[in-house]
Amino acid sequence: MLVQLLQPGEDTLACLVEVFGLEGVPRRLTRISRGGQGQVWRLDLDGPPRSVAVKELFAGGDEQRIAAEVEFRDLAVAAGIRAPQNLRTVDGRYLAEVGGAVVRVSSWVNGREPRPEDPGVSEWLGRTLATLHTLEHPVDPDHALSDPPIPDLALWLDLAVQGEAAGRPWAADLARAAPELARLGAKTHPVDRGRLVFSHHDVQPSNVLFDPTTMQFVLLDWDGAGPIDPGRELASRLYTWHVRDDRFDTEGARQTLRAYRAAGGHAMIGEAEAYGGLPDALGYIATQVRDSLNHSLPVAMREHSTRETCLLLADTGSAAHDIFEQIIALGRTL
Structure with missing residues (x-):
């Protein structure tokens, strides 16, 4: 796959405005930042002075999927979650x-990444997840x-051998x-499609901005909504x-769970749920390893x-x- 990266020249700026x-x-x-699937730019304009966020999607995007994501984002904003406003092209599309x-x-x-000591951060997390989980946006399992x-294990070791041969650090x-x-990976369980929510x-934290002057949290990067x-x-x-540093903040997590339940959140946590994020996490590591080795990429x-x-x-680490x-033990107290 040939990936074309955005070039911040005058032609690009003029095209974005048009x-x-x-x-x-x-x-x-x-x-401003980049991740595995894209990078974010800030476009500054004069007359009047303002800025907008430009997100570059390395693998492109699907207009229909983004429309569903925007619909969900709008429901969340109506329910009290703060999020950036999506801007359309002159012909009504989200992608260009x-x-x-x-x-x-x-x-x-404007804002910065939240910190553990920020007031209300644990409670905000619980309320936000509960709100998202109870919006009742349609789900097609x-x-x-x-x-x-x-x-x-064999695949991880094979990738390590490839990395050594390629001189990767x-x-x-x-x-x-x-x-x-x-x-x-052996601790993971299949998805229970009967319990899915949108x-x-x-x-x-990297997808949230906190403004210390207003004490407001803003949730970013809705691209993966589903x-x-x-x-x-x-x-x-x-x-x-x-x-933090391989230590679990039990009290902070308990505050999040209390806020989650108080806001109407209904999820339960057992072994399947506690280890449920591993497929995505391990898959992301494997993707970054392969991309590091992929000479077809820029x-x-x-x-x-x-x-x-x-x-x-x-x-x-272990x-x-x-x-x-x-987390499982704490989940039993829900």
Whole structure:
């Protein structure tokens, strides 16, 4: 697959303004962040001064799927969740091709990533998940995404050998982590399609902005919205928000669960739910490993995947099992 990356030149700026009917004169396009599937730019304009967010989607997008995501986002906003506004092109679409890259545009939101000490962060997480899980957006279980294949020990070791042959800095770490990754993968359970709800899928700190002056949280990156087991999502978010340095913040997690229940959240957490986020997590590691090795991708994308793989493997340790068991124990108190 040939990936065309956005180039922040004058032609790109002019095209963005024209295609999305933006008011003002484009001044500059600055890359703000990037992930495995895309990167976010800030487009600054004059007359009057304003900014918008431009998200570049490496694998393109599906207009119909995005329309369903936007519909769900609008329901969530009506229920009290703050989120950026999606902007349409002049012909009413959400996606556009600019300089060979596929992009979408939304309003710009100021803020920073939340911190554990921010007031109300645990309660906000619980209320937000409960709101998402009770919006009753239609779910078609027959079209829900299946879990990605979970690599076994042999595959992890084979990828480590390929990494060593290619001189990748993560090769030795992957070889050491392979038994633990395989052990974690063996704990996963199939999705129970009878319990699916339509939800955000990625309510993690990097997808939330906190404004200390207004004490407001804004939920970003709704691209992955779709069917999910609410227990899986709840357990996964307890892990991503309440684990620091391989230690589980039981009190913070308890505050989140209390807020979740108080706001009407109905999910339960058992072993299947506690380990339910692993297919996506392990699949993401495997994807970054393969992208790091894939010479058909642009150099910048390979380098990003190499760095991402090193970071992911540095966080892989035997403490994960103990933390999952603590989440299960806490889930029994729901």
